Amino acid sequence: MLNALTRSHKIEHMAKTEYDLLIIGGGITGAGIALDASMRGLNVALVEMQDFSEGTSSRSTKLIHGGLRYLKQLQVGVVKETGRERAIVYENGPHVTTPEWMLLPFHKGGTFGEFTTSLGLKVYDSLAVVDKNERRHMLSKKEVLNKVPHIKKTGLKGGGYYVEYKTDDSRLTIEVMKKAATYGADLVNYLKADGFIYQDGQVCGVTATDTLSKENYTIHAKTVVNAAGPWVDDIRNINGESTQDKKHLIHTKGVHIVFKQEDFPLTQAVYFDTENDGRMIFAIPRQGKTYVGTTDTFYTEDKVTPIANKEDKDYLVNAINYMFPSLQISSDMIESSWAGIRPLIQAAKSKNASAISRKDEIWHSDSGLITIAGGKLTGYRHMAEEIIDVVSDVLKRKYKMTIKKVSTKDETISGGDVGGSVGYTNYAEQVSRKAPSYGLTIEEGHMLALKYGSNAEDVYQYAGISNDNHKKYDLPKSLYAEVIYSVLHEMVVKPTDFLVRRSGKLYFAIEEVEKYRRGIERLLADTLTWTDEEYTQYIEEVDQAIKDTQK
Template sequence: MAQSFSSSRRTEVLHEMNGAQFDLLIIGGGITGAGIALDAATRGMKTALVEMQDFAAGTSSRSTKLVHGGLRYLKQFEVKMVAEVGKERAVVYENGPHVTTPEWMLLPFHKGGTFGRFSTSIGLRVYDFLAGVKRSERRTMFGVQETLAKEPLIKREELKGGGYYVEYRTDDARLTIEVMKEAVAQGAKAVNYTKVEELIYENGRMIGVRATDQLDGKVYEVYAKKIVNATGPWVDTLREKDHSKKGKMLQLTKGIHLVIDQLRFPLKQAVYFDTPDGRMVFAIPRDGKTYVGTTDTFYDTDTAHPKMTLADRKYVIDAINYMFPDVKINVNDVESSWAGVRPLIYEEGKNASEISRKDEIWQSESGLITIAGGKLTGYRKMAEMVVDLAAGLLKEEGHGTYPPCKTKTWPISGGNVGGSANFPAFIRTKTEEGLAYGLTREQAEKLVRTYGSNIDRIYEYIVQHGREAKANGLPLDVFIRVFYAMEEEMAAKPVDVFIRRTGALFFNIGWVHQWKEPVISYMAKRLRWSAEEKKKYTIELETQLHDAVVPMDEKNGNNKFAM
């Protein structure tokens, strides 16, 4: 039976979970936890998930926003991982073409750079083979003029040519939300802002958790036959609670991205390039902006709120001006930024960019199953391994049998568009329909591209609630996004809407400033916030707006930093 995923019913869902026993309880609502919930629910397991922040608030909204095969890991001979995640790109795309799309990537090579013509050609050929790339998307090698024709802004000095290959671009937060929505539609119960404070044991076995609702302070107990630690950067924190942090452990690294308007950085073509110190950086055009990243530095401070520093910003700006010398980007051109933490598995003696992105599953004496490491691209395969393990253990313990994984061909929420090949026709048809609901063609098309097959629900809500838009001082297209985020995506705070549900704080920060006050007022009315709650959530959004633009060092007056 489909469960509610409305923020107005969030407390009700917690009451339903309280004292109940599930087959599987997942701690962590990033892409890995969401994938596990979907896999388990589609196999018929009674499934629950709790997340201490918002869904995707950690690493899963702060990546380079690529479902990519990890070309650079070939240099580290991670052949098996490249083969596995490379093949997964097409699966992720086919199951949700509204949140993932192929993106041709240009890899220029210069004299003395990391890549040469021969190594690039061989590397991309091997990559195509390992990733099972379809013929139309296999790599092409370019000479100097062809490379510059694709992207005229590239540094011409000592340019030797370029490789051209396909990656897949995604909206990482929306991918996570859509996977979570589908898990809920298949019967899982999932709640955000619910922090596991204590683990409950019986005869040395973990049987449940005690979790606190971060919005009202109430405490709930949730029980399960099997419990999964899918908390990403907090994996070791939970293992410490379980007294099972031994052997392998995490090494956190931080990456940041800068967003610049296309008027200042008119990049035509996604580019993957090396920096003078040998690191690899992406520059990607998206929605009228160009975003560039990532850095790769060891990190051991505020895991929940990583921030850009002066050093981070300078490194990325220097990288842009090194590869695209004519644009002459400076600090005033940076509209927004984001910082994210990668939970990698510690490897002694390796620097941040050399550590493997492979995933591992650990099981403690108490029965806690931990999934660590891994990449966004491989989330579905990671989930399959975790649920296979849980299903095997449940069977051994006499709790029934479960079928094999079903998610390889299972569309995520919004993905029922008739397959990726049919998506362009779907967009055209549904955009035309949108005109009848009072939307402009541009507004309708953007909504269809964002919500995929859920657009019919959006149109239903416009009919039922569209007249509330004007009364709340919002244009119809803004209002309906906010309404849908609360009603169908458990958006509980303004930051949920402006960061995870729309991506606007990163890619359209002016839009956030323009509509934040009426959006906050409308959410406060609909979710019945007190004056104190409204003030608290407003301050939280203002802090995020500030942090997206102002480096940490400038804010506290401390300009000491280390890369």
């Protein structure tokens, strides 16, 4: 259990334990590695210098991509792998992954034509072994306009209709973390690995600082994996590795902007090309909003808090107005935004953009540090399997350990025990009928069941035992229960942890943030016994987070 109330005790326990594996990085890659390793019987620890998923893993396009665009680059193997991994992610966590029919319009002179769209989608269906109910359809011009009335009519010839998978990237990450914890993994946020310890020249652990208490710790491990995302090279440099003469990371920034539905009335997700550079952009309806992204520009600034600047927003607004000219979208209509950093791999000393890879790679240092870099959200499970195979070989060779060979392919993540993708809807309907016995409405219960899956009844319980305590904080009972659950099961220690990552409200329900943030802040302060200094700091962090989404 990821309990914030016992977080400091967990760290003290970690400092007294020698682990088989220590993971640096609490994004989706680190979470996947922790789950795979703990399922194989390894004693696992994970440290994250920020909150879980605070980096790239909460700032994506929030899609489990099937790899369609790689067909254009003739990367058949990538399409095959990502398409199949996409189905596994969905089946193991249907409460955080949802099929989303995507419209790919084609216009005269555009990136895609009718023949290439039809052929490409057909090949994709075959390679990705797409379920027959989700295989592509071709739409006429009239059918496209029926689905998206505001789309550019000039030159419109028709469209392809296929399925992508929408996800909550940050909740996917935390659910994988929680599942790893059930197998015994020790996972802690706000614990920064800032140095290595060595024995006979080999890495045997890290020094770490609790960024909340400022206490220093040493954590020992037989093997250490660097899965720090955009900070991978920083960790390699701490280990004394020169990244100048080797493959290294290069960062690009992806920006997304969010609109109210009344400003951008979209009920059908669209994947469309831009006017000048031929890039493809997503416009996706979500929770009563429409969000659009993404950009892809080289980035060398602050990795902790990237923001969408005016140039980023103007690029996306221009793309929208090119494809949806009648809407006359302006930057003033943007309600919120987020920016994420892609850690891509560049060959040593190469300045050629074609040498930048989006695939994952595993690197070994002379000191024994194992690094995994690159990759996509969709492939997190397969990436984890690959690197734990490597870790297992090291443990077998150096320590004569016997490692179980198991697979996460059929392992549901936390909250995923809902009868698979087929049973998920029925599960949500059935469990929501219990909500009134906990003081919740059926509608509130249904919302919580859809979000938390098979963990919903745990959330209900915190509503049930609240009595009228939620009124003290001017919070709806359901929201009160979510906050308490997030503290006791998802290691929320700051209001931004909940408002940005566990709930996503900062991006898709900014009005709720403004309405309820003070109550949430007071509830967390009382539950976690913040000091006055912490209270001031954490409130300022919420203020800054709101400003960053609205700059």
